[in-house]
Amino acid sequence: MPAKRRTRSPSVDALDQLDSARMQLQRASTSIHARTQAMHLRQSILRDAIETSKFTYLHEVKGHRSCINALAFSRGSGQWMASGGDDMRIHIRDLYDYHDSQSSAPEASMYRTRARLLGHTSNIFSLAWSENNTHLFSGGNDHMVHCFDLNYDAAPIDAFQLRAERRMPDMSFSEHNAGIREVSAHPTHPSLVMTSSDGGQVFVVDVRLPSPHVAQAFLFPGQVASAQWNPRDTHAFAATCSHDPYAAAALYDVRHASHLVSSSDALVRYVSQLRAKLPAGLAMARPDPTGAQFDPSGRFLVTDMSLFHPTLYAVDSSMPLATMSSVAAHPHTNPCTKPDTTVYRPNAGYRNSCTVKRGSFGFEAQAGALYYTAGSDDFRGYGWRIPHIQDLLDARTSMPYNDWIMHETAGSNEVWFRYALHGSDDMVRPLELAQPVFTLEGSNSIVNSTLCHPTMPMIATAGIERLVRLHYATPMSSDHMHPAWPTRRPNTRQRPRLTNMTALLRAIQRRPHIPSDSDTETDDQAAASPASRAPTSAELADQEAISLFDELLREEEDRSLFSYQDIDTENDTDTDPDMQSIWDSESDMHVDLDALEFLLEPDEESIETDEEDE
Template sequence: MNNDLHDSHPKRRRTFGIEVPDGPTLEPSDLRPERRRPSGIEGDVSTLESQGFRPSRRRPALIFDLRNHMPALKGPQSNRIRAVETLLERGFPYSRKLTAHISCVNALAFSSVDGRFLASGGDDLDIHLWDLHEERVRTPCCTLQGPRRNIFVLSFSAHNRFLFSGGADDVVLKFDASNLERPFNVRAPRSPDNIFYQHSGSIRGIAPHPVQDDVFITGSEDGRLILHDGRTAPSTRLRAQDTIQLTAEVTGVEFHPVMEHVFATSDQNGQVCLRDTRMAFGPLVQRTQQGVVQIYNTKLSRRDIPHLSNPETSSIAFNHQGTQLGVTMMVSKLCLPLRTEPHYPKNYFPTIYSLTDADPVAVCSAANLPDGTPIPPGERTYANVCTMKHGGFGGPGLDGEADVLYVAGSDDFRAYVWALPPPATLAAQRTVISHAEWDAGTHVGVTAFAERATGPRCIPAQLHTPRARLGGHSSIVNTVLVHPQMLLAATAGIEAGIVLHGAVDSLLGGMRPTSAAVRGIGETWVPDPLEDDEGSGEEGYGGGREEEREVREHDQRRTIRQFDGILRREGHVDVFAERRWYSHGSEEAVMIPSHDEDAQDDSDSDEAETESDSHSDSEPEANENGDVEMDDV
């Protein structure tokens, strides 16, 4: 394999300080938060607003919603922090549903800074925007249209000037989101202002720049990472200068929230890299190692298996401080309890990395219930088999406080919330041992990380007990987000409904206690009778009309049955058998065995994949930069 990313990288893995062209050495000290105003933007508040950079009009969401529950929230900051931590100890026991979609919801995104708006998109091709500052959220405040196939990713720009969308139609859509706070007609769907056609595969990641609204990076299953800069005239830069071609499908890309020249990527081969834009893009003489400044160790080792395994990374996420990176591991393929003999997990779990260390610091598993007792025999727990999942960090929503939670969806029809100990605690609990000690057999039942077969083993801190398990779903949960200010989490997946989970029942006009009951695989799905009451307005928008409700229920029943069949067929495969890693000299690769197609179960024989009929006969003509200006689409 001829790939610069793999050449001698074991020697580079711990060298974080690398000289970059036209810039300082990237060191851990660069992680200090920086309060920047976008370059080229000067003046008072009115000037900023005229240029589209409105200061956040935050309502005191956290205090407003919780002050009646805990008087301490009215006191000093230290008292408020303790009060919020007390609430978080209970997890998010209350919930309500938002129903406007009619099929799977694959992507969620809160608007930047204050999270006033929630964007949702999926297989029905509509992008709905929900205003969480409404007294009681019942219907979308706006609907955006333009995607032609399943939506996989949504992202707001740094100052909410734009909302980006991408998915299976291989294009990136840019919508004007600068006037969302103004009243408008919800029955007049909006179309994109720009369409970007540079990719030839499904869009898996869109990373807005942390400061500049016009700058973003896209990643696709065509293996390309493309830097877009709306401030640059199309004729001044060659497209090749803004493109990195990888040897594997891109599964995620994220800009660092503090260092505006740093971004992270993940790919189908399981590789997770930290990159520098000054080394990754621009003239060829300026590029070095495709911008890579850190390669994270994602390969797994087990004493009873002679080879390593490199799970696919489904997604990546920075915490808000930029000090940690969360990686969602794919091809877990386990639907049974983890307490098997021998006690080796056949899957793998969300993994936490410190930004400046190649080895992970923690693994978020779920061998225990939130009360600390082991998972009962026969009960399912966290797994990730067949869907693209997106996890993320979150915290109490108070200024200056670090993220203390990590959240992720699971194939057992729940979402999981883990409390993250302080970094020093995680570092103390992590163990690094030599290959000889590992081979001696003193770590039975342990899965470790290893750069190579004969190298040392890293055993991260094991977070076996989640803070909470979030219910409210009847099938796989793919996406979980924690609100940046409110004690609120949003989950979505195979079903058409979005579930909002709250720490108290007064959020968003009122929530109900979430049932702990979970539908079993193969059990009949029964629609929630409360969905129409909660999610539909007086005029029936979002499913109140009988025909819309019937269509939604029919599609959900078919989709749920289909994924039940997939879980039954693929739920017991070992990741070490599915994702074998091998190395030959300086080259490395993942060997993925081929299998004959399993026969379809009778239960899903009537399920045929349907394509949207919203494809247009022809695409608008692109300019020389590959972009399309949309005036009347």
């Protein structure tokens, strides 16, 4: 008789299944915990590197022939860097293809040049990659927006050419009636780009539509210095415009904004009216906006303003959270301090007066902390660590305007913001981040653009020079590992007391460079032989631009945010949108160009030389 087969009860099977599931969950929890710990460790190491090394390692990327106004990293991994400027050409560099051996050539790039994009006939001011990196958009002073169909991410490696390709635009948009200030690619739609101009026009361009490709059009009553999509809201965009007497920037919704935009169309207006109590009386100012930048998460917005500091806002709130400066190390940069041009300050601290600056956020995903970087007139870039939003809110001070007027100390030699919207009339003192956590050194003139890389601990800077400088928080080449690197690395140039008049005169009479098919970044290499290191034509052009802006900076030294005039506090109202501050005035030129006119007429020999160069 066969033995009976023992069967397990359903309850025992259920318990075994529960035990197995519990063990799997425990292993998964342990794995998640380990991964989380590893992520936090990596973030901590990188954060320490950022704030300890302070981006001391750098590479200089050559190839342009004049000032560089625009930078853009491709989305995702950031493999491709686009740069454009006054030479009317766009260079596409492969940041994953670095060659140490090329660094010795005078004008060669250490990063392989994938393409040179032509088509603009004037200075290029803005660049943007589409959401999937298939298109690069560019805008310039020629009123044109160009679209280049690239899609390098999809190209096989073995299909790459050794020589850089030359490309003309695949699509051009010519509806603007003034110079383009910014192009902003849509965060999720690869065919959409927003364009803004000096003429107050903002267009949403769809490259799929027939010419003129306009999906939406908005007209602002003044110059639009910047118009940028919110990276986390596909319908919202921020625009900086000087028409609003209360706010330098505002948030709009493309679905609800009127064709003729007014202040009432704004979802949020970011207040920028400034007040301070100075020895001469109550001072007022409304700084001129030069741009606005979202952080990658779309939580914060920073406005850059002439003669003032980058100002941080929460996207959904009108009142500022913080201002960023170097006042702790350079007290003379306090906007309430009257400029003293008798004191020579080669290390002037953060200042934004002479050129348009564009900063950027970065490193939150890599380092677990958010940073903002901006260029400065003192030939440096500056970086600030952004505190947690609750800490920013807790540190902010506010009081009714009338109480502020009567208060003995509030506003005394310090800048407050006036919030006079929606029936309120309050004064707000945001947190002042007065000590940058790092500076970006090595430049010879003004830094206009600073751009944080999306994945690497790297910041690209550009400005008056023909170079893009890549600053790293960690060593990235054999040069960086050399014991002598601290003495080899380029130092920041100190602006001299006197301008190089020879270079300045050359700059005044120089004719603009017209790009041609023969232009390559190696054209100038023969001009600098190993035996006699004569400057290349690009280096001479650099000297001229640097000298020109040295003189412009000297003209700007006595400009200040406040006018230092007595103001009747009883008649202090904000109904007049034409409030004047010192940035509206112009000082006399130090160089009398009329007196030098006889020196500016090019002789026949110089004309023949220029024609040969072209």
